Amino acid sequence: MKAFLQIVVVFSAAILTAACQSGPPPPPTTEVPVQKIVLDKWVQVRLCIVGSNTIDGKFINSKLCAQTQKYELFGGPVIKLAGQHGYVGSPSPQEAIKGFSAMDDGITYTLNCEQLPKVSAETGDSFHCVFNGNKRPLIKVDITYP
Incomplete structure (x- = not known):
């Protein structure tokens, strides 16, 4: 429930910010920087990254959260992915x-990862992931799990 409230707060702030901006949205970008997430514990640790782009003339916000969970308990x-209007899915890195x-x-949101x-x-599995909206990049991230 706490995570859901955090997502709601982030997107509410983003919507208010977008509504208060005057003029047209910025032009769409074709490239976004690659960010890094390194998780070092297995019990419900979550780190998130936010991204945005202009899609079909609208400024779209997004969020990607990498979360660890013990295999024995949670699989x-x-x-976890969120688009302009909230949650869109929770695939595993393998999915x-x-x-x-x-x-x-x-908006069609896609997540494609490749194992690095x-x-x-001593290091865990690492993945390079790209989260897109209508084929426009929103977030690029390298994720390392424990």
């Missing part, structure tokens, strides 16, 4: 490698 790590897609308010090579035996 392993997930990537995202196959490709994840969801539609919300006329391990840098050492």
